[in-house]
Amino acid sequence: MIVLLLLLLFQSAAPEAGVSGSVVDVGTVYLQPLLDARVELMRPSGSPMVARTDPNGRFAFSGLPAGRYRLSVTRDGYQRKSVAVELSNGQQRSDVVVALDLAPTVVGHVQDPYNIPIANVLVEAIKVIYGPRGDRSVVSVESALSDDRGEYHLYWLDPGEYYIRASSLDLKPGESIPGNPETGVSAPRYAPTYFPGFRDPRDATLIRLRVGSNFSPFDFKLQQAIAVSISGTIYIESTGERVGTTIIATYAGAVASDQKFQAKSASSGRDMGLYGMGGMTPGTFIVSAQYSSGGQQLVVHRKATIKISERSFNLYLSPGSTVNGKLSILAGPAFDLRSARVALESIDPDLPSPAIAGVDEAGQFSLSRVEPGEYILRTVNLPGDVYVKSIRSADADVQSRPLFIRYASPEAIRIDLGVDGGRMDGVVVDRANHAFAGATVAVVPDATRRNSPDQYRATESDADGHFTLRGIPPGEYKLFAWQNIEPNAYLNDVYMTGFEPLGIQMTIAPNSVGSISVRLIPMD
Numbered sequence: 001m002i003v004l005l006l007l008l009l010f011q012s013a014a015p016e017a018g019v020s021g022s023v024v025d026v027g028t029v030y031l032q033p034l035l036d037a038r039v040e041l042m043r044p045s046g047s048p049m050v051a052r053t054d055p056n057g058r059f060a061f062s063g064l065p066a067g068r069y070r071l072s073v074t075r076d077g078y079q080r081k082s083v084a085v086e087l088s089n090g091q092q093r094s095d096v097v098v099a100l101d102l103a104p105t106v107v108g109h110v111q112d113p114y115n116i117p118i119a120n121v122l123v124e125a126i127k128v129i130y131g132p133r134g135d136r137s138v139v140s141v142e143s144a145l146s147d148d149r150g151e152y153h154l155y156w157l158d159p160g161e162y163y164i165r166a167s168s169l170d171l172k173p174g175e176s177i178p179g180n181p182e183t184g185v186s187a188p189r190y191a192p193t194y195f196p197g198f199r200d201p202r203d204a205t206l207i208r209l210r211v212g213s214n215f216s217p218f219d220f221k222l223q224q225a226i227a228v229s230i231s232g233t234i235y236i237e238s239t240g241e242r243v244g245t246t247i248i249a250t251y252a253g254a255v256a257s258d259q260k261f262q263a264k265s266a267s268s269g270r271d272m273g274l275y276g277m278g279g280m281t282p283g284t285f286i287v288s289a290q291y292s293s294g295g296q297q298l299v300v301h302r303k304a305t306i307k308i309s310e311r312s313f314n315l316y317l318s319p320g321s322t323v324n325g326k327l328s329i330l331a332g333p334a335f336d337l338r339s340a341r342v343a344l345e346s347i348d349p350d351l352p353s354p355a356i357a358g359v360d361e362a363g364q365f366s367l368s369r370v371e372p373g374e375y376i377l378r379t380v381n382l383p384g385d386v387y388v389k390s391i392r393s394a395d396a397d398v399q400s401r402p403l404f405i406r407y408a409s410p411e412a413i414r415i416d417l418g419v420d421g422g423r424m425d426g427v428v429v430d431r432a433n434h435a436f437a438g439a440t441v442a443v444v445p446d447a448t449r450r451n452s453p454d455q456y457r458a459t460e461s462d463a464d465g466h467f468t469l470r471g472i473p474p475g476e477y478k479l480f481a482w483q484n485i486e487p488n489a490y491l492n493d494v495y496m497t498g499f500e501p502l503g504i505q506m507t508i509a510p511n512s513v514g515s516i517s518v519r520l521i522p523m524d
C-alpha cells in the first residue's frame with residue numbers, strides 16, 4: 001500500500017522547469033558577455049531568486065514550477081532591463097539573451113555669479129514621471145555633490161527626460177560633510193536652480209538622455225538665496241485639540257534619503273500646538289506629522305510652495321477615512337473575484353496612497369487610512385477577460401473623474417464589471433523584423449474614453465517578443481509598442497501627440513480574440 005502511494009505521489013508531481021541564458025553588451029560588435037551582472041528572477045509567489053553572471057555572461061535558475069516569471073538585470077554602468085519568461089511544466093529554456101546598453105552620465109560645473117567654482121553643492125537629476133491619470137510630475141532619482149573644482153557627475157542614468165537641479169546642502173547645526181572640517185564660518189546659501197539657471201522649473205531646459213548620446217557639460221551659475229520659513233498650529237481634526245509633536249518638511253519629488261527639515265510644536269502652555277521652522281530655501285515641500293491619541297495613529301501630509309520669506313498654515317491630524325465598496329458582474333457567468341485587488345492612487349505622486357485592498361467572496365473590499373485628497377480607483381488582477389464598466393459613489397461618476405476625499409468616509413463605491421472583454425495576442429518586431437523583448441505594449445482608447453484610465457491596457461513583450469492583452473473593454477483603440485517609455489506616459493494626451501500617427505487602428509468587439517504584429521517605436 002505504501003509503495004502504491006509513493007508511486008502515485010511521484011507520478012502526480014509536476015516536473016520542474018529551468019531557465020538560463022546570457023547577459024551581453026549590445027554596444028559591442030560581437031555582443032561581449034558581461035561578468036558579474038545581477039540577475040533577479042521574480043516568481044509568482046515567494047521571494048525573488050538572485051544569480052550573478054559568470055565570465056561567459058551566463059546565468060541559470062532551476063527547480064521552478066510552471067508559470068510566468070520576470071528577469072531583471074542590472075550592472076554598474078549599464079541601463080537596467082527586464083524581460084518576461086513563460087515556462088511550462090518541465091521546460092528547460094536556455095536561450096534567453098538580455099542585451100544591456102551603456103547608461104548615460106551627466107557632467108557639469110557649478111559656479112557663483114563671479115565664475116568661482118562652488119564645492120559641496122547638491123546636484124540632482126530630476127526625472128519626469130506620470131501619475132495614475134497621466135498628470136506630469138517630477139522626482140529626484142540621482143544626486144551628487146560638486147567637488148572643489150565645482151565639478152559634478154551624475155552616473156548611470158536611465159534614458160528619459162530630466163531636469164538638472166542644483167541647491168545648497170542643508171546641514172543641521174554642528175553637522176559637517178565628511179572630509180571637510182568644520183570652519184565655524186557659515187557658507188553662502190543658494191536657492192534651488194534648474195539648468196541652465198532658472199529658479200522656476202517651468203522655465204528650465206528639459207534634457208532628453210538617449211543611449212549612446214554625447215553631451216556638453218551642463219554648467220550652472222547660482223545666486224545666493226533668501227531664507228524662508230513656515231509656521232502655524234497643528235490640531236487633531238476631529239476634536240480641535242492642539243498638540244505637541246514633530247513636524248517634518250522634505251522637498252517635493254525628493255527620495256527618502258534626501259535632506260529634510262524638522263521642528264517640534266509646543267506641547268504645553270498658551271503656545272500649545274504652535275510650530276515654526278526656519279533656515280529653508282524657497283521651493284515646494286511636503287509637510288508631515290504623526291501623533292498617537294487614544295491608541296490611534298493620526299497623520300497629516302500637506303504640499304506647500306514657499307516663495308516669500310514666511311508662510312503660515314495650519315495642519316490637521318486624522319486617522320484617515322475608510323472607503324468601502326463592492327465589485328459586481330452586471331450580466332453573464334459568475335466569476336470568483338477573490339484574486340482581484342482594489343487600489344486608490346493619489347493623483348499627486350508626492351502624497352501617500354493607502355495600502356491595496358483584497359476582495360472577499362462577495363466582491364466586497366475596504367480601503368483604510370485614506371488621507372484627504374484626490375484619488376484614482378484602480379481594479380487589477382481581474383479574472384479572465386473581465387473588465388470595469390463603471391465606477392460610482394452614490395450618484396457620482398468616479399471612473400472618469402477623481403474621487404475627492406475629505407475627513408469623512410465617502411458613500412460606498414460600486415464597481416460594475418463586464419465579462420465580454422476582448423483579447424489580443426501578438427509579437428513586437430524591430431526595424432529588422434526581429435522579435436523585441438521588453439517593449440511596453442499599450443492599447444489606447446479613442447478620445448471619448450481617455451479620461452478613464454481603466455479603459456487602457458498595457459503589458460511588456462516577453463523574451464520572445466510576444467505579448468497578450470486580456471479583458472480589453474469593447475471599443476475603438478490604437479495599438480503602440482515602445483522601446484522605452486515612462487510608466488503611465490501613454491495616459492498623457494500631450495505626450496501622445498507625437499505618437500498618434502504611429503499607432504495601429506483597431507476595433508475590439510465583445511469576446512473577440514485577435515493576433516497582430518506591431519512595429520517597435522525606438523527611443524530616438
